[in-house]
Amino acid sequence: MFTDCDISSYLIFCLAAALAPQDQVEQFFKSGHTNNWAVLVCTSRFWFNYRHVANTLSVYRSVKRLGIPDSHIVLMLADDMACNSRNPKPATVFSHKNMELNVYGDDVEVDYRSYEVTVENFLRVLTGRIPPSTPRSKRLLSDDKSNILIYMTGHGGNGFLKFQDSEEITNVELADAFEQMWQKRRYNELLFIIDTCQGASMYERFYSPNIMALASSQVGEDSLSHQPDLGIGVHLMDRYTFYVLEFLEEIHPASQTNMNDLFQVCPKSLCVSTPGHRTDLFQRDPQNVLITDFFGSVRKVEITTETISLDPNLAILESRTPKDEITTEALKYAEQLPVAQIIHQKPKQKDWHPPGGFILGLWALIIMVFFKTYGIKHMKHIF
Amino acid sequence: MSSSSPEADAALLPLQGGSLGSLTIYIIPEASSLLPQGVSVYIGKHRSAVVRGPPAAGDVLTVVNARVRHIAQTMSFTPDSIAAALSDRVPLGNLGLDTRRPFKSSLGYEITFSLLNPDPKSHDVRWDIEAAVRGYVQPFLDKLSFVANFTVDSQILYYAMLGVTPRFDRNSSSFLLSAHSLPHVINPVEARLGSSAASLFPVLNFLLYVPERAHSPLYIQDRDGALVRTNAFHSPRWGGIMVYNVKHPAADEAPLPLRVDVDMVRVMEVFLAQLRLLFGISRAPLPGEFLLENPGNAGLAAWELDRLLWARTVENVATVSTTLTSLAELLDKIGNIVIKDDVASEVYRAVASVQQALEELAAGRLGAAFQASKEAVTSSERAFFDPSLLHLLYFPDDQKFAIYIPLFLPMAVPLLLSLAKILREARRGKKEPTKTD
Numbered sequence: 005m006f007t008d009c010d011i012s013s014y015l016i017f018c019l020a021a022a023l024a025p026q027d028q029v030e031q032f033f034k035s036g037h038t039n040n041w042a043v044l045v046c047t048s049r050f051w052f053n054y055r056h057v058a059n060t061l062s063v064y065r066s067v068k069r070l071g072i073p074d075s076h077i078v079l080m081l082a083d084d085m086a087c088n089s090r091n092p093k094p095a096t097v098f099s100h101k102n103m104e105l106n107v108y109g110d111d112v113e114v115d116y117r118s119y120e121v122t123v124e125n126f127l128r129v130l131t132g133r134i135p136p137s138t139p140r141s142k143r144l145l146s147d148d149k150s151n152i153l154i155y156m157t158g159h160g161g162n163g164f165l166k167f168q169d170s171e172e173i174t175n176v177e178l179a180d181a182f183e184q185m186w187q188k189r190r191y192n193e194l195l196f197i198i199d200t201c202q203g204a205s206m207y208e209r210f211y212s213p214n215i216m217a218l219a220s221s222q223v224g225e226d227s228l229s230h231q232p233d234l235g236i237g238v239h240l241m242d243r244y245t246f247y248v249l250e251f252l253e254e255i256h257p258a259s260q261t262n263m264n265d266l267f268q269v270c271p272k273s274l275c276v277s278t279p280g281h282r283t284d285l286f287q288r289d290p291q292n293v294l295i296t297d298f299f300g301s302v303r304k305v306e307i308t309t310e311t312i313s314l315d316p317n318l319a320i321l322e323s324r325t326p327k328d329e330i331t332t333e334a335l336k337y338a339e340q341l342p343v344a345q346i347i348h349q350k351p352k353q354k355d356w357h358p359p360g361g362f363i364l365g366l367w368a369l370i371i372m373v374f375f376k377t378y379g380i381k382h383m384k385h386i387f
Numbered sequence: 388m389s390s391s392s393p394e395a396d397a398a399l400l401p402l403q404g405g406s407l408g409s410l411t412i413y414i415i416p417e418a419s420s421l422l423p424q425g426v427s428v429y430i431g432k433h434r435s436a437v438v439r440g441p442p443a444a445g446d447v448l449t450v451v452n453a454r455v456r457h458i459a460q461t462m463s464f465t466p467d468s469i470a471a472a473l474s475d476r477v478p479l480g481n482l483g484l485d486t487r488r489p490f491k492s493s494l495g496y497e498i499t500f501s502l503l504n505p506d507p508k509s510h511d512v513r514w515d516i517e518a519a520v521r522g523y524v525q526p527f528l529d530k531l532s533f534v535a536n537f538t539v540d541s542q543i544l545y546y547a548m549l550g551v552t553p554r555f556d557r558n559s560s561s562f563l564l565s566a567h568s569l570p571h572v573i574n575p576v577e578a579r580l581g582s583s584a585a586s587l588f589p590v591l592n593f594l595l596y597v598p599e600r601a602h603s604p605l606y607i608q609d610r611d612g613a614l615v616r617t618n619a620f621h622s623p624r625w626g627g628i629m630v631y632n633v634k635h636p637a638a639d640e641a642p643l644p645l646r647v648d649v650d651m652v653r654v655m656e657v658f659l660a661q662l663r664l665l666f667g668i669s670r671a672p673l674p675g676e677f678l679l680e681n682p683g684n685a686g687l688a689a690w691e692l693d694r695l696l697w698a699r700t701v702e703n704v705a706t707v708s709t710t711l712t713s714l715a716e717l718l719d720k721i722g723n724i725v726i727k728d729d730v731a732s733e734v735y736r737a738v739a740s741v742q743q744a745l746e747e748l749a750a751g752r753l754g755a756a757f758q759a760s761k762e763a764v765t766s767s768e769r770a771f772f773d774p775s776l777l778h779l780l781y782f783p784d785d786q787k788f789a790i791y792i793p794l795f796l797p798m799a800v801p802l803l804l805s806l807a808k809i810l811r812e813a814r815r816g817k818k819e820p821t822k823t824d
Contacts, residue, residue, distance in 0.1 A: 038487060038624040071574035075582055127777060135774045140587060147491055147589075148475035149624060180720075187713035188771070189475045257571050305569045306488070307609045308619040308627060311656040312663070312686050314523055345729060373805040 047158030160200030408753025489667030
């Protein structure tokens with residue numbers, strides 16, 4: 005009888021695939037995502053790091069062009085180059101010399117700007133541990149069927165990436181953050197691209213499934229910048245991102261180009277450094293992964309074949325029943341600070357603890373040496 | 388007496404008790420005329436079913452066992468439907484599109500109806516969306532109010548084009564959108580939908596597109612090239628789009644803009660069907676001898692709500708257990724994270740609620756089980772995503788060494804050397820008495 009269905013045994017149920025074998029094969033190769041997110045981070049400030057902001061903005065531009073809307077992009081720029089007082093062409097950020105391509109555009113939406121780009125905020129965005137007052141545009145609201153593209157650029161070294169010239173994020177912290185995301189199923193598949201010196205060290209420690217990583221240089225190599233513009237006076241782009249941008253300009257939302265082409269993008273002859281990639285954690289073969297799976301937002305659609313039948317007369321009858329006027333409650337200011345929570349917590353009793361062994365030992369040592377050196381008979385002269 | 392099955396069902400409703408998750412099956416004599424000819428099972432829109440009994444007067448129960456089992460699986464849950472609720476824990480490739488389409492269990496949803504008018508010069512489109520929502524959508528959402536909180540809003544967007552240019556088909560002298568161009572329709576519009584200003588809950592978008600005069604009439608083609616009857620399509624976990632064609636009078640001297648009053652009944656029939664699919668309420672195919680009662684304007688039978696609740700409860704319990712387990716693993720790995728009092732109380736509450744939910748599930752009390760699982764999810768999410776649990780805020784041991792060693796090592800070198808000298812002198816002093824002044 006149906007009551008025999010042991011509810012607690014749902015956890016060990018195996019699935020019987022109800023699909024025909026042909027469909028199953030097709031499903032397996034296609035990605036199972038339903039939405040796309042992008043987190044684009046530029047970690048350097050100061051005018052001479054113009055190229056890092058231009059890198060990030062070019063990826064932003066490509067990603068928007070291929071269909072991901074602003075509401076699904078978290079853009080973090082550590083400094084403002086477009087309105088910098090040293091910019092001879094204000095409100096523009098160029099990626100080509102001779103000012104061919106302005107990647108700043110008219111509709112850029114920067115979510116984290118200037119001093120808000122910190123390691124703490126970046127990790128908060130990834131793991132979702134954000135204070136409740138954060139606006140929606142600053143959150144990564146991905147679910148278990150989101151494909152996320154994470155692009156980071158800046159100055160880095162073996163195992164770390166420098167944020168704002170004052171702090172750094174290590175590859176271990178990044179790997180742990182991704183594992184936290186995986187535990188909460190905040191992504192379906194993740195593509196991590198990093199354009200810094202010794203970038204490959206940043207993806208060495210990843211251990212969560214479904215991550216594919218690309219880096220612009222191997223450990224021990226530097227990523228080089230592309231070309232300076234004599235009018236603006238700084239280097240405009242990094243080589244790796246420049247060639248990635250050229251590659252992405254050929255992609256349109258319906259293209260079938262796969263990841264293997266992206267891996268070939270910047271050979272050593274052009275890039276001087278050797279780009280690397282890591283696909284062992286990724287379940288699908290890179291041959292079957294489309295570029296638009298991460299850079300674009302191609303939605304799966306289904307034709308609606310069924311309707312339900314509604315009876316308009318019934319509806320009129322129902323809506324004629326008098327409904328009370330909904331009393332609108334008086335508007336009040338939303339609580340920004342959880343005062344009640346703070347007040348509720350009892351103040352921690354700060355007990356006095358005697359100084360610990362280390363401090364005592366240190367002082368004993370210092371005093372002993374002092375008296376040994378100067379002799380105890382001098383004590384009355386000193387004090 | 389001859390009455391129809393819906394009337395009988397309504398008459399028997401007060402006798403049933405009707406709590407969530409319950410199921411009443413009536414077995415009627417084989418020769419009864421309550422069910423039409425050829426129909427042996429009738430599934431009502433509340434929580435009851437009527438089965439035609441076997442011809443012989445033998446052991447009725449064993450004979451109808453298979454049918455009763457089938458009814459129970461249709462009206463409550465099957466192993467597949469429960470496993471589909473756990474789809475995010477199952478590796479890729481084992482599941483069909485049905486599991487990817489519905490939204491994950493959440494505490495609230497935001498539903499937005501948008502009217503897209505790309506050609507306001509030719510069409511002056513009016514739609515009485517408030518009355519339609521009140522009359523058709525609100526009863527459906529009221530039935531689902533136990534599941535989550537819903538907010539509904541609507542907007543009209545002008546000059547919002549689709550991203551795809553439709554093809555002109557000479558045979559039918561109409562414009563066609565083929566099935567493989569449909570995925571690219573949504574993206575250009577999405578930026579203007581304003582979902583970034585909406586709430587933190589998942590947003591369902593329903594778009595009604597009135598094509599431009601130059602591109603009228605516009606039909607959607609499915610994969611085989613046939614025209615889609617509903618002229619609508621939907622995207623998993625996002626929402627749906629319907630194309631509404633306007634009849635233009637033959638004479639060209641009709642004054643522009645043409646006033647169009649949208650037939651909300653037709654539109655809501657499609658949107659509600661899409662809403663049901665996006666919540667995972669779909670009808671499994673039944674054999675021909677089964678007859679399902681039309682749920683009417685509410686759009687949802689009570690047992691379909693039960694199906695949803697079974698799946699959601701299981702999903703919630705699974706989510707809570709994995710959340711709490713990974714929180715415990717995080718605390719194991721980073722030993723010096725401080726757990727605040729309120730985080731600790733949320734964790735205790737989550738554990739208590741999930742244990743209660745499991746007890747209620749085992750007893751079959753669906754309503755209480757779902758309520759407990761919802762509380763468990765709220766508490767566990769609040770505990771896991773508490774902003775104070777960021778591991779950056781706590782010094783790992785290697786950073787402690789990195790800070791204190793450069794500070795104390797230079798200072799400690801002369802101290803230790805002097806200490807060594809003191810010890811040596813003291814040892815030498817023990818061997819020979821020191822001369823004192």
